[in-house]
Amino acid sequence: MKIAEKRTYDMQLLPESERPRLLLVDDQPVNIQVLHGVFSNDHEVFFATNGRQAIKMAHTCLPDLILLDVVMPEMGGLEVCRQLTSDPETRDIPIIFVTGQDSPEDETIGLEAGAVDFITKPVNPAVVRARVKTHLTLKHQTEQLKSMVFVDGLTGVANRRRFDECLNIEWNRCCRHNKSLGLFMIDIDHFKKYNDLYGHQAGDVCLQKVAEILSSQVGRSYNLVARYGGEEFVCLFPGISMENAMSKARQMVKALYECALPHAASDSASVVTISLGVAVTFPAQNRLPEELVAAADAALYSAKQNGRNQISSRNLT
Ligand SMILES: [Mg+2]
Structure with missing residues (x-):
């Protein structure tokens, strides 16, 4: 973990794919045009012209930051901000209010709704x-910092806390x-x-090696390997079928x-082996x-009972 690496976004130098993603929200297209002019050269810019669209875009584009108009018809910026900051998927996206209202009371209400900053219109390009x-x-x-809190110190894969958080997010x-969601x-046998x-010490090296192999096998970036505890690991696979999970x-x-x-x-063998419990389900709000964890655990128990170094599965309906 390179915590010392300091990145202050000299954006011109970043390749296109790493450019910060900004979501501009304003019911007046002219205001969006102004901000677009300020940022479009060195940011990836998305925009929305009403509150509902803004919330939808925040989920689909996952912007790094949102510039949000306060006064909009139907759903105002304060409500948009409250909804985004109360949703685990979007709550970490910083929101800056851009508004014509600049009384201390308005500013306080905005900050209490979860915004990180407040900019008054008309915007000054250098300031914004x-x-x-x-x-x-x-x-x-x-x-x-957060990624350090979520990493298992010995093996470098995600830790239990991270897994619990991801499981809830992916479930929803x-x-x-x-x-579907696979787990x-x-x-590690014996x-x-x-x-x-x-x-x-050799045990620690073994845990590291197993974590490395699981990580190399887990595939796509939104799949997760985590150390569950002791010599237990978990993997999470959003969208996987039972057939693909088994393979x-x-x-x-x-x-x-x-x-x-x-x-x-x-x-079980002359080399280090693992037993593996597989469970796949279609998550539902009333469950x-x-x-899913209990089903994978029960499958793991069967794999061990059957002699270890093998896989067992549970299909939840
Ligand atoms: Mg407005």
Whole structure:
């Protein structure tokens, strides 16, 4: 983790794909045009002209920052801000209010609704650029700190806390989009015996190696590997079918087996192996993500009962 890496968004130097994403929200197209002129050269700019559209765009574009008009017909900026900051998926996106109302009372109401800053119209390009740059930098630094809080120190994969958070977010996302969610619960076979035979330092190296192999097998960036605790790992696969989950699980078991880490005390093989429980379901609002965890755990238990170094699965309906 390179926490010292300081990035203050010298945006001209960034490749297009890494440019900060800005969402501009204003019911007056002319105001959007002005801001677009300020940022379009070195930011990826999205815009919305009403509150509902803004909330939708915030979910689909996942902007790094939102410049939000306060006074709009139907849904005003304060309500948009409240909704975005109370939703786990969008609550970390900094919102700057851009408004003609500049009394201290208005400013207080805006900040209480969850905005990070307040800019008055007509906007001064240099000021709005400077404020946006400051908040993008702060967001980036916060993300770096957060990523440290969410990483397992020994193995470098996500930790339990991160997994719990992701599970909830993905569960809700899959509910909304009617997508499946797959979960693997993974246990290193006879790990206590490994530690007893080779020592705890070797045990740590073994955990690191297993984490590395699982990470290399997990695939797409929105899939997740996490250390669940001790010698247990979990993987999360949004949108996966049972068939693909099983094939992924087989790849993982095989990859670790082929890595051939000696384990002379194992009853299952002469090398380090894993048992793997697979569960897949279509999340629903009236059910809890813990059901998926329990199903994967039950599948893992079966895999172990059946002799370890194997996969077992549960299909939740
Ligand atoms: Mg307006």
